[in-house]
Amino acid sequence: MTTTGIRTAPATERPEKPAHRDGNVLRWLSAYTASMVGDSVYFVALSWAAARSGSPAQAGLVLAVGSVPRAVLMLGGGVIADRFGPRRVVIGSDAVRCAVILAVTVLLLVTAPGIWLLVLVALVFGAVDALFLPSVGALPTRITAPGQLGRVQGMRGFAQRVATVAAAPLGGLAVAMGGPAAGFGVAGVLFAVSLVLLMAVRVRPLAPDEEAGTAESAWRQLVGGLRYIRGHRVLAPLLLVAAVMELGFAGPANIGVVLLADERGWGAAGMAWTVGGFGVGAGAAALLLAVRGRIGRAGAVQSWAVVAGSVALGAIGFAPSVAAAAVAGLCVGLCTGLGGALIGALLQTVTEPAYLGRVTSVATLFTVGIAPMTFPVVGAAIGTWGIEPVFAASATVSAAGGALGLCSRTLRGTELPRALPGG
Template sequence: MTAAISTPLAPDRPAHRDGNVLRWLSAYTASMVGDGIYFIALSWAAARSGSPGQAGLVLAVGAVPRAALMLGGGVVADRFGPRRVVIGSDAVRCAVLLAAAALLLVTTPGVWLLAALALVFGSVDALFLPSVGALPPRITRREQLGRVQGMRALAQRIATVAAAPLGGLAVALGGSAGAFGVAGGLFALSLVLLMAVRLRPLPADEEAVRDGSARHRLGDGLRYIRGHRVLAPLLLVSAVMELGFAGPANIGLVLLADERGWGATGMGWIVAGFGTGAGLSALLLAVRGRIPRAGAVQALGVMAGAVALAGIGYAPSVAAATAAGLCVGLCTGLGGALIGALTQTVTDPAYLGRVTSVAALFSLGMAPLCYPVVGAAIGTWGIEPVYTACAALSAAGGVIGLCTPALRRAELP
């Protein structure tokens, strides 16, 4: 790293008043909003260019490389430094989307061209996600990592809420070309902000970890996770929670709303309840910065969220399901944010890219694979039994946390 980006951090100050952290957070938010607008633009262009089956294929093509290359993305982040990889991936995404926007202005692309765009974008995402997760310990001090994780979770909720209407408006005014252009502009803004973020230099022993082949570095990272008394059970808690939660919270809600006649509006209210709860829990962590007995609280949050998740399946009305969704967001949002904060705190920064890639692989790669399983199970056994079984699986993650002494006693700085 050059001296310009490895300068000492500012004197101790709360993360929400630290310009360095706020630049990173603003860049992350702009990138997430751009990501959401890109997905809307790609979906619209694919639907207009081919059959429904072909449109689904285009979207699937983007998801496969992101999952397949995620672990490699963590190795790249630790080898070359997360800042370089994040800046490089944002630059590539910006260039690709602006090129796609220009192409759409002069011609109508075929399905295979859109599939190629999705393939490139998904591959670059596999580099971006582990790298952006590895940055916080390098831009602030350990005692601020809990607050930063809360701020990041809150930014994710804001981006999710903002991306859909902005993407729809961009498509309505300028078609897919306009939406791709807006997304590319947001990635350009993210790129400028990231280039202004300062990092603290890694100690010499952490720099040494960068030596060796890619296979050796990946194996070394996996051995590091397996041998860590807190990190190994923490990632297991996260994986089990996601596997139980992802299906009911996505395809399960669609089938639930359809079966009970609540329609898309009813499903929207439930999703809004969940988003509100998750936003409030993120705000709590961002304001407080530290939750006492974080290891135990995250496990209890996962378990309480699982109980509320089962409640959605038995809710007699949209209002009751929305209230249950609010509880799910509050509890699992707090548990998930604390899992992220503890991961940032206990992991050696030299391994953080690989650790983040493993966590993202479960949440963004493997968890969606349960969608068809949950859908088929609901078709066979009905809503209530499947929601109960999935909630029990998710709660098992919290039980693992409570039954692991090192994790149960883990604290934020």
Template structure:
């Protein structure tokens, strides 16, 4: 009698023990450290070359192409595949920055030279950011997405800790040219790791194409972008998640970036006091990332993520009323912990809610809110603090951040959303 042998069940390997994920993580970490070193070298070179206003101009111009081209980068990630785009953009960043380092061997940095590099680097970043965000679902199984987001958070924190001292040491030893060279080498180091990463075919990509696909004219970038926006609008869970991200980020980044500088100056805590608060925030965010990396899955992820946004907003508002640096640092730990959990859970839910063919475009919209739109709140925050002081501004920002969480709680499909097992 012939029996049928059932296929052996594939054992799901945790992301932190998966060599494929770890290769991606190593490449991402090297690239993020390279980012930190590059921006430090660029700011230092601009400061030595021009006035404070010109330094601000160089840094602002670098963010302009990132904002303008970000959504188009998501389209290209879906069209050509995020892995190909990540490898190409990291290679381009390495060549551009190493080229500038080589040029500085023969000449002093000129303002026009820094502006050109900042614009090119920002344009390449608009390709890199959506693509690297769309990779996690392709390198592991859906049940490991929360862990991967936790690992990604740990890598980002490590890059912040390592990048600034490394950039400072490079600039101290060899000036901006050595800083740029170090950044270029770090971008280059990520390339062999990225090339070694294996991509898991997504379900929708493995099926047969429609019979009339060959007869259709190729879609333009604008048509594909519009198609991606329609996908977000049709998917209630995805639309709600992106709305939560957009609203909460607008209330979050102003106080936690420019607001902290103004608060420390107003209270007389100085740069060291601000440094302790930022370190507290980083500690909390790192703890949140570690928790997700080890635990892997949080039940009722949609509900928990939205609640974390609301709780983090309360801590943001409390920052302005902390009586001492120690209390402000402890509050910063809470902000980092709850905001870090919320951000990682929302990111994992976005990647599971989006159809695979739209991952790049969906990621570009999310990144557009966090990296392009939210920084526009800086001048508003500065003007508001000058007019009304830090207390009212922090409270208003906290209320806006909380509105994002409450918006998510009001949407049933998000409140009941779960991450895959």
């Protein structure tokens, strides 16, 4: 095992099965998509139930509280994924999510929910997410060949965009027709579908020389994983790129766009066009990688894409019209979508299989744990200094992530593996 090189395909003449024609990969992808849609429908139902059961402040507490166990337990979830195997953990955590949501559905049918019941549900769901997310992210390298990892990440990114588009109207329709109970019920069914599909996914067992540290204590495994990342010539700068980019990107792309549309008088439609532009661009970038399967000089391209996307993000703050903001959002989506997909593919490629859960947990921690904490900071800064300076400053921070990646000669020269003949 090395912390200085890149994991490559094993020496074999057997052709690789293309990921888009591999039933095992498609089952994993379908399970992931169903879970993503279920997550979003759950959030819609939880939001509506919270708004109906308490004050605005209490509703805000319900929506925010789930992020706490998710952030606190995420690194531990990565250790558990590596210790017990990602397939076992992802099936167990998905089963718990399904059972919890269906139980809440039954409770809502027979009684009015108290605000503290919803808080408890959010806490449990956040804790289980800390197990589910690292495990589901660690599965691709165990279900496909190294030369297909780029295509799998593109397919995953495209599935995320499809799930985002489908989830909001589905959740809204369910809540409109049957209240929060119907929303939770739909989410529970989607988690059940995801569970059945995940149980049908086959994973490659680790070879004896890949089972690094699986007999150690959980604490030693966690420390060992962090040391592995720190000493890896590709992973360390790659995760730094992802973390810094998210810190600069998350606030403006979420709360910033909302405040921008409000200040400029564009209304909800203006916000929707801007966010929609981002979604279309990100979906197109993911589809490009899914079709091509590989992009040359991936290490350099992902860093340049982060820089270009950050510049477009700053431009949104200065957009004079909805159309200009939507075009800028499209550019943001294209660039950051490509950069993010390549970061995911490179992470899967260079990480030793025994460490994938822990490495994925570190990457996910910044995305769903730490980056959202910038939302109130960005909101307060916009209230103090205005839209343009904050978007410019945030874009600078995000671009610094790409610049740091370009400073690493090893990362710049990192390539995705080529598919063996037949893939």
